[in-house]
Amino acid sequence: MQPSFPSAHEAPALVPHQGRFSLLTEDGELLSLSAAEVRERLHAMPCPLVVHAPALARKLDLPPTGQPSPWLDLLELFTFVYPARPVAPTPRGLALALGLDEQNIDRAEADLLPNLLSILLGELARQARSGQIELLAAFTVRLGQAGWIWTGTVAETIDLHSRLTNNGRLAEEATQPADALRVWRHLPKWEESAQRPPPASHPISPAEARERLVNILGSDAEVRSGQADFASVSTEAFAPRTMRGDPAIVLAEAGTGTGKTLGYIAPASLWAERNDGAVWLSTYTRHLQRQIEQETKRLYPDPTTHRQKVVLRKGRENYLCLLNMEEAVNSAASRPAGITIALCMLARWALATADGDLFGGDLPGWFGDLFGHGNLAGVADRRGECIHGACAHYQRCFVEHSIRRAHDAALVIANHALVMTQAAYAQAGMSDDDEAGEQSNIPTRYVFDEGHHLADAADSAFSAELSGLETAELRRWLLGAEGRRSRARGLKRRLDDLVVGHPKLENPLDAALLAATALPAPGWSTRLAPEVANTPPPPEPMELNTLFPPEPPADQPIMENPTEAFLRLLRQQAMARAAEGGKQSIHTAMECDLHPLVPDMAEAGQQLARALSRIVEPLRTLSERLQARLEEDADTLDTTTRGRIEAMTRALRRRAISRLDAWITMLTALDQPPEPGSTPAHIHFIRLERRDRQRMNEQDVGLYRHWLDPTIPFAGIMAMPAQGMLMTSATLRDQQGGGTESDEAETAWEAAEARTGANHFPSPALRASLASPFDYARQTRAFIVTDVDNSSLVDLSAAFRTLFQSSGGGGLGLFTAISRLRGVYDRIAPTLEEEGLPIYAQHVDAMDNNTLVDIFRTEEHACLLGTDAMRDGVDVPGNALRLVVFERVPWPRPDILHRERRIHLSGGDPKGFDDRIARLRLRQAFGRLIRRQSDRGVFVLLDRRTPTRLLSAFPNGVAVERCGLAQTARQITAFLAEQTGQN
Template sequence: MGNRAGGARGGGAGRRIGGGPPVVEDRLTAAMQLASILVLDVGANDRLGLGRRLGVPVPLTEPRQASGRVREAELFEKACRERLGRLDLTLLQQLHRLLSNGATPLGPVVDEAMQDRVRLGLSGEGSDPSVGTATAADDTSERSHSTLQPFASPGALQKSPERIRISEDQVIAALGPGGSINEAMAGYEPRPGQVRMARAVTRSLNDGLRLVIEAGTGTGKSLAYLVPASMFAVANGRRVVISTNTITLQEQLFNKDIPVLRKALPHDVQVAVLKGRTHYLCLRRLRLFLSNGLDGAPERILAARIAIWVRTTETGDRGELAISEAESAIWTNHLSADVMHCTTRLCRDNRSGRCFLARARRRAEGAHLLVVNHALLLTDRAMENPVLPEYDDVILDEAHHLEAVATDQLGTTVSAREIGFELASLSQPQGGTRFGGTVARIAAVFVEAAGEPGREQIASITAPIHEACETARVAVSSLFEVSTDLMDRASRGGRGDAVDRELRLTESHREGESWGPVAMAWDEASAALALVDRGLQGMVAAFDPFVGSSETVDDAVADLAASRQAISEARESLTRILAAPDDTEVYWIAGAGREMTMHAAPLAVDALLQSNLYEQKSAIIMTSATIQVGGSFRHFRNRLGLPQDTMVLEVASPFDYPKQALLLVPRDLPDPTSPAHGTVIQDILAGVASAMNGRTLVLFTSYASLRAAHAHLREMTPHLTILGQGIDGPRSVILDRFRATPNAILLGTNSFWEGIDVVGDALSCLVIVKLPFTVPSDPVFAARSELLEDSFMQLAVPQAVLRLKQGFGRLIRSGTDRGVVAILDSRLVTRRYGQTFLDSLPPATIVHCGARELAGLVGDWITRVPDDLVPEHVAGIGDGTGLE
């Protein structure tokens, strides 16, 4: 994001800043970048969001003409100057040092704000506001976060020695007509399905049982588990963990549902959100990051945003910031509170109660309800220094993601870029015998601690490390190059840098002639990385007499240990992938553009979940709107290895799907594998979008199809606004534009199949281009398929059914929504398994029709009531009820 910020004045040429890549000198882009720094939680690509927050009136469509862009840039610059002018002088000086003097393209506006302050005669005490020579770290001492008071922990829970049963009647009364939830929540309506679910959750908590619940959209499942969970936790002094897959649901629980809960219930329920360590800012690392100098514009822009944020944040959670992908890497590598860099024993922030991670942990220790995500839940037990406090009972929402999250978290990924970054951070040749980087910096700390006699000692240790780092850089680069050659030869494809490709490493590959260069390259890389590891170990040992003598020394040792651990873990992961394969894992190499990665993942997660979750906890409750396949929980239970005594419950949606939703299934479409399919689909999309005058979400299974449809719709429907994922902006930005634009069509893939919520008329039509089958060549899918007798029906179809159910669920989000779903895949009617998909969907009114009838039927449904449809077209899908 920072690299594309652009100059604050003038043209379209590029220039280099801070040794980084070219920055486009576009005044509007630079103004939005500065606005994003000041707003903190809105990204630089979100014009509409920035405009709303700063009071800048901006049109829905970004101006393309130079004059229009300049006019809009001036409005943003004016708003930024006003906001900068209201900052504390010390902070404004810090931003000036970070962003001005050619360091970033944002300097001119900051310069003007600084000059305005000087004209007002508001100079800082003991400082000259016109001078930018002080170090950027000057204002990251305690005074930069002086408003952060030491945290008063609510105290650990007093756990009852025996499970105290809570009353089902009290739970149901709270959720019923005239109950406390009804009084606390405006517009609340008691729902029978919610009561059924709450009763089942109560029994599970009381008796320590396993329970799986499919709760249809609109059930109110969050309160159905939060009410009994809070009553149980308070009565027993026991913590109940609530685990979700997405941040969106975490925020909904914490900001919407839990405040209602606390208002409604008589007991004082303590609630906390806890995330993985890398989500939290480490103040020690922030000081180090700023004092070591900032290489380029991206680092300086992120530092400026954090300089403002750190003065007010109570949590230090990066989720409060709008951080780009590039900035995310900077955060992880330099700022996060990861375990490798933690110096708890002598950390002054920990002692003073200012450490954000420690504060989050103390909140968690006193919480009755602790909200986490699946990734942290599944990996915390394996950590050397776990984050989660003790708990016995857990509720997993969005449970349909559990297998995928377990696969990801229990596997490993190694990239050439990350290893190269670590080696370059350690040792940076500067000509002759001079080096920069972590090793050289920490050598100076050793000399300061040991005195002049230590200079020769540390030089004898660091010289071999520098040599080993260079050898390792070359060897690792060679390893990934020969691995890329192996992948290209195996796929018989070219070496196009824009192509995403994967190669599963099987026994046949390892026994073939092409494996020889890979094995040889790995031997060399392994030996070189081992030398780096041993050198760092020796350097850490040299500090032993001085550990604890100062924070500077402890910081140095922590950084060395972290670098050593990173190198060691990379070597261990590569050994696991290349030299010591196991029958219980799947291995593959992948290339996306110029990025090359190597991977390992568990072939199955059931045994791992059994040992890490099922055998360790008492009540385990899993819920989601999409669990069943064809009316059965069998697939879900088998994939997760749930114990036989696990109870299951289906709670149907309260929505009147036959009246609210029309499902159109064309009979005469080309097969999805046919060359004619794409053209026919594009014409249908143009007709449907015109009939709906926008208000349509189209879900794709590939970016190539999405891009082709985007170009076609732009040409065929110029009166509509076409918004394409990855074309017209990031996910959140185009979602906001879609909600705000009456005649918009939104084209999405991957993440748009679930987790988006557009209520009302803004979304009235959903088009699903193809059934969302997993690509057969996906390494994990292919390996798991080989273990099954009928992999298509046992794995491919169930996975696609669950994804289709998620996609379908984007349309009807409330009891007043009405709309149309069209599935443009002929396999629904030409393949035997098509009925399994239809049986798994909510009970909408279904119409089998011709492709040419689609646009007309869409228009009819929106303008007429469902009863007006021709009866012979209508077929039921099932009532979606039942209990297994």
């Protein structure tokens, strides 16, 4: 061990406090200093105790601290002691997580940090005494070798010295430092079990659902009649189906505060238990996925039972890949020491995590800020690189664990994108799950929460994209890294031992890989601009398994890559026709219609279609012959080889064949422009994405195809497997006012059915509406500020600053553009911080949205700026959220997709179509404000041009007042002061 590690016991402590900085000196003196005074002292003082060093450095206007920090960051120690326990990364958040009473942390000055240190070291010592000392010692030695600043204090706490030999090493029989990082050796294996029989079809009654709800809530719970009514009506989604392809559909709008989550968990869990089946609960946002998981703990309070009954499913890219982890560990010795420290912390987490979810699970969302976001990306499962049964860690894989746990679960909490993708793949026989093609394993009952986003999710799931990034990524999957450092080994290396000696397999594989050189070669994006259009591409590999291919002969003409030629024409057309607009955000996009085509586009498209056909046809042959080998060699194939063949045939169809088929379809239709006046099934357009308005720095260009009505394919894939579906949200319907009450209600329901796709199923949906229990007239105020020019960043910033000051924090600022969010943050953050109102921002702070919301929920006087993700699905009850400020009316983005849908799906009322979208978004934003009966809050819209017809978006009883900024600020202060007086 190195003797130079500082001891934390005598260290000073530093925290931001009330617009200044609280410093506890090493002599025990508590000081309040300015940022300049702290910066002056930092050079002379020992390493201080801090919480979230990167954020503190930003507040002090210091350069980044590095990863990990040279300061004694208590979050790093917390990560080591509690490796799978998220916490809000503030002194107050840490204190609450460690069990301190509110009265002891109210001020949260620097003298709080030694207490937190004492608690953490006490827990560490307890762990060492309780049988964890061997792993703790091994990790501590490895962290010490990497120079982790906490090593000395940790070593002292666990009495590491007594476990070291005379040469300073751990005993030979003990777990060695290098072995501690090899977590795949210690993780449990999943075991295959018999296939679950198909569920029964026994119905459940409304009375039974109500009884289950009472049991979940407990006798002391608040009685909500709307919640019980919601549980009753939800049972209709679990009625036995009477005709194939005709599921029971329930469309239920449940106002904010109804308690719809437990309202549908009650009948869903009852049906699952009675019929021995699984109900899939689907959401649009990660926020709500985790919220639902927390709610299910009331149903299954025992952790073991909960793990058996409830599974949370997400896409593969969210999870730790053990093969990537192994490669990172094996190469750590040749890389910076900070990477080893990050890997040690990830290894500690991997041994403790519930499901291996790196993003939004039990790994703290601030982990990347402390230890490097690149380190997380490096160990995550990467698109298209999973080798399934060929992986040495297959039976310990977190993703495979979740898939198999879901087989026997009662409730599977997923997201709309995954549900649609899984259903589509199962329908085509391309599921991740070996057995998913069997009817018994396809879910039959679904609950779609955040149902107002079903069309958005379907739009993403069923669109097609022929772009530079997509085609180049497919080339990398087929051919490998082509000389660059990557684990993308290429199809030949992944399949080599399966096809060698089988000419029927080798020939189509070689043909496909040779044809794959028609996809964009490395460096393709630099060759799209006219200035470099004649620059020849790098030489294509002559032998596909050669790492560094030879140069082509000097007299051999270089043929232009057909994909790059087509992309260049797409770029030309976009640059010629796309409207630039006004100020650009940091990520900008230019769009134009596909038709009419620029000269040579049709011919280039046909050439590319032929080139892609030369890839897809041999791949299709290869897939079919691999599948046939399972039958032909059934008596000689071992289980592992069979699994690999099955996995590769699925991967070929999903990863390559289905995409190539979609691209070829798009290209063959290039010369078929839509008939004037007709309603197209699909919308085609070109998009050019670039950064900072620098024309030579494009990221991507592509041809896109979207369904005009994406709920059509959604209904198409769900009609057969689903026997019942509940679609619910607090904002399914638009209340626009102006007609008779019955006409308005029918129009609103018809629009809701169109937005969710319920109108595309054979039988009509059962409609239900449960009103919010809140007294909005008493609990809320709403204002439209009439004297702020929200097109001026200076005026907008002044308005946000004034309003947040008037509420004393607790403000959520919502933006329709990232560039304006960042601009406002830069202008108001220093002032608010000086006044003791900490401010955080999505797209600014290097933390995920869940962590930002956790901080906002914990720090009662904090403010938070965000975009769409903060508008939907965020639950912050209590005084922590008492003000919502929206910078402008959230009109739909005026892009090509919206233009076409506005023309063809608006029912002849395009302006009304826009209004509906804006009203529903305003309703979602307003819904963040009041989450329980005791809440009070204010909603402010900084758009003096807000039409009166949009004000029906607000709940009944909410009177919207138009007034100036100063008057609005005074009324906010007075209204919230009434709440304080009442409390």
